[in-house]
Amino acid sequence: MNVRLADLTDADIAAERELYPHVFGRPIAQRLKSWLGWGGGAALTLYCLYRFGFFSGDFLHGAGKFGQLVASQLFPPTGYENLPLFIKVIGETIAMAFLGTLLGALFAFPLSFLASKNITRLRPLQFGTRRFADLLRSFDYLIWALIFVRAIGLGPLAGIMAIAIVEIGTFVKLYSEAIENLDRKQIDGVTAAGGNWLHRIGFGVLPQVLPMMLSNTLYMFEHNVRSASILGIVGAGGIGFLLADRLRAYELQEACLIIILVILTVYAIDYLSKMLRERLIGDHARREPVDDAAQT
Amino acid sequence: MNIREPTALAGAKERGSAAQFEERYLAFRRRKLIYNALFWGGFIACVIAAGITAKFDVFTLLKGLPRTTEFLVKMVPPITLSTFAADIGEWYWGIDKWLNSLLNTLLMAYLATVLGTIVGGALSFLAARNLAPNFLTYWAMRRTLEIARTVPDIVWALLFVMAFGIGPLPGVLAITVHTIGAQGKLFAEVNENVSPLPLDGIRAAGGNWLHEIRYGVIPQVMPNYMSYTFWRIELNVRSATIVGFVGAGGIGHDLFTSIQLLYFADAGAILLIVVVTIMLIDMLSEKFRHSAIGKASFSH
Numbered sequence: 001m002n003v004r005l006a007d008l009t010d011a012d013i014a015a016e017r018e019l020y021p022h023v024f025g026r027p028i029a030q031r032l033k034s035w036l037g038w039g040g041g042a043a044l045t046l047y048c049l050y051r052f053g054f055f056s057g058d059f060l061h062g063a064g065k066f067g068q069l070v071a072s073q074l075f076p077p078t079g080y081e082n083l084p085l086f087i088k089v090i091g092e093t094i095a096m097a098f099l100g101t102l103l104g105a106l107f108a109f110p111l112s113f114l115a116s117k118n119i120t121r122l123r124p125l126q127f128g129t130r131r132f133a134d135l136l137r138s139f140d141y142l143i144w145a146l147i148f149v150r151a152i153g154l155g156p157l158a159g160i161m162a163i164a165i166v167e168i169g170t171f172v173k174l175y176s177e178a179i180e181n182l183d184r185k186q187i188d189g190v191t192a193a194g195g196n197w198l199h200r201i202g203f204g205v206l207p208q209v210l211p212m213m214l215s216n217t218l219y220m221f222e223h224n225v226r227s228a229s230i231l232g233i234v235g236a237g238g239i240g241f242l243l244a245d246r247l248r249a250y251e252l253q254e255a256c257l258i259i260i261l262v263i264l265t266v267y268a269i270d271y272l273s274k275m276l277r278e279r280l281i282g283d284h285a286r287r288e289p290v291d292d293a294a295q296t
Numbered sequence: 297m298n299i300r301e302p303t304a305l306a307g308a309k310e311r312g313s314a315a316q317f318e319e320r321y322l323a324f325r326r327r328k329l330i331y332n333a334l335f336w337g338g339f340i341a342c343v344i345a346a347g348i349t350a351k352f353d354v355f356t357l358l359k360g361l362p363r364t365t366e367f368l369v370k371m372v373p374p375i376t377l378s379t380f381a382a383d384i385g386e387w388y389w390g391i392d393k394w395l396n397s398l399l400n401t402l403l404m405a406y407l408a409t410v411l412g413t414i415v416g417g418a419l420s421f422l423a424a425r426n427l428a429p430n431f432l433t434y435w436a437m438r439r440t441l442e443i444a445r446t447v448p449d450i451v452w453a454l455l456f457v458m459a460f461g462i463g464p465l466p467g468v469l470a471i472t473v474h475t476i477g478a479q480g481k482l483f484a485e486v487n488e489n490v491s492p493l494p495l496d497g498i499r500a501a502g503g504n505w506l507h508e509i510r511y512g513v514i515p516q517v518m519p520n521y522m523s524y525t526f527w528r529i530e531l532n533v534r535s536a537t538i539v540g541f542v543g544a545g546g547i548g549h550d551l552f553t554s555i556q557l558l559y560f561a562d563a564g565a566i567l568l569i570v571v572v573t574i575m576l577i578d579m580l581s582e583k584f585r586h587s588a589i590g591k592a593s594f595s596h
Contacts, residue, residue, distance in 0.1 A: 048407035052465045062460035095346035142538045152360025156350040230448045247454045263446050
C-alpha cells in the first residue's frame, strides 16, 4: 500500500479516527481514571503539606534557623584533638556490625534449611520458620536496640544483639531463597550414589549455595556498618552515641567531623566488601539482594 | 599449567605422568591447606579483635537474655477467652492516640516519598552521565546525592529537630532528604540505561534538552521509576516509624516513651500495630508494583 502523507485529507484522518480511536488517544474513561489518580495524589500531598505545617510561619522560621545552623555552625569541622577517640569508637562500630552479622549468619544457617521448600518436606515447619524470620525482620534495628538496651544495659552488646536478631530474619530469607533456587541434579546424583540426608546437604547443596550465601553475608555486613553507626542514638554502642551527644550539646562542628568520618568509613567498607564479593562469586556479586539495593 | 612433551617410551611416560600428577596434586593440596589455614586464622583473629573492641561479654549476655524474653512476654498481657473483648480493650486503651500517630506516620512517609521523588527525579537527569549538560554538573550532583543518602535519615532527623523543634515536620524533611539521595541515584542509573535513539530523533527534529527529557527519556524510564517509588514508600514507612525516637513525630515517639517508661503492654500493642501496618504496606506495594507496570518491566 502506498499512501503519501501529503495525499491525506482531514476527512481521511477523521474517518480513521472514528474507526480506530485507541490509536489516536486513550479512551476518555481511562484518561479520566489516571487524571483522578494524579489529582487525588496531588490533593493528598497538599493536605499533608498543610497538616505538617509547611504553610505556616513555623516552617519559614525553622528553615531560616536550619540555614543558619548549616551555614555558620556546621562548618568547618573541629575537634581534631578527639580524633583518636572517634576512630576507636568507629572501630567499635565496625566490630559491632561484624559480630552481629556473624551471629545472625550462624543462627540463620541451620534455620534456612528448615525454611526451604525443597529441603523441609514438613510444610507447617517450613512455613512457620519463614514467618518467624519475617517477624524478626519486620522490626527495625533501632526498635530491637531499644528493647535490648533496656534488657541488657547500655553499650555495644545491645547493638550486637539487635543486629544479630534482624540479621537472623534477613539471612533465613536470603539463604533459603538461594537453597530453593539450586539445581536438583547434583542432589539426585548424590542420592543415586547412595548418599544419605547429610551427604546430600554436604555434597549436593552446600557447594552450590555457599558462594551466594557468603556474598549475601558480606553485603549485609556492609549494610550493617551503616546501621551500627546509628544504634548509639538509643544507647546501643558505637559512633551514633557520640554523634547524638555532640548534636544535642549543640557542638555541631564536632558532629560534622564525626559525620565525615562515618561517611569515609562507609565508603571504605563498601569498597572492600565489593572487592571481596566480586572475588568470591564473580559476576553474581553485582546482583545485590533485592530488599536492600535501594537502601544504599 | 604447562604440559610436558610426550616421551618416547609409553610405559615411562605413563609412570612419569602419574608421578607428576601425584606430585602436583600434593602441591595443590598443600597450597590449598595453607590458604585455608591463613583464611581461618585471619578470620578468627578478626572475631577475637572484634570481640575485644566491642566488649563482647558472654556472661552479661546470658544474664540479659532471660530479661529480654521476660520483656517480650510482658508485652502481651494475659488474655482469656471469657473476657476476650474486655482484655483486648484494656490492652489497646490508647488505640485512638496510637491510630492518630499511625496516620501521621503513614502521611509522613507518603509526603516524604512524593517530595523526595519529585526533587530526586529532577536531579537524576543532572546525575546521569549521558544526560548531564557537562561533566562538572554530573560529578557535583553525584556527590551531593551520595551525601544525602549516606547520612542516615535519623541523623538528618536529629539535625532538623534542632532547627524545627519536635514534631512530624522535621521527620518529613529528614526522610525527604534521604529519599532525594536514594531516588536520585537509582533514577540516574535508570537514565543511564536509556536507548539514545529516540533522543537523537528528537534532536534531529529540533527539540531542545527539555524536549529530549520529556519525550525521549521519560517514556523509557517511567516503569522503573514507578517500581522504585512504590518500593521507596515501603522503606519510608519503616523510617517514619523510627524517626520518632529522636522527636521527629509519628508512632515511634509513642513506642519510644512506652519502652523508656517500661510500659511493656503499651509497647507490645504499638509494636503489633507497626508490624501489621508494615506487612500490609509491603503486600499492597508489591501488588501495585506488579499490576501497575507488569512483571516484565520490574527489574533491578
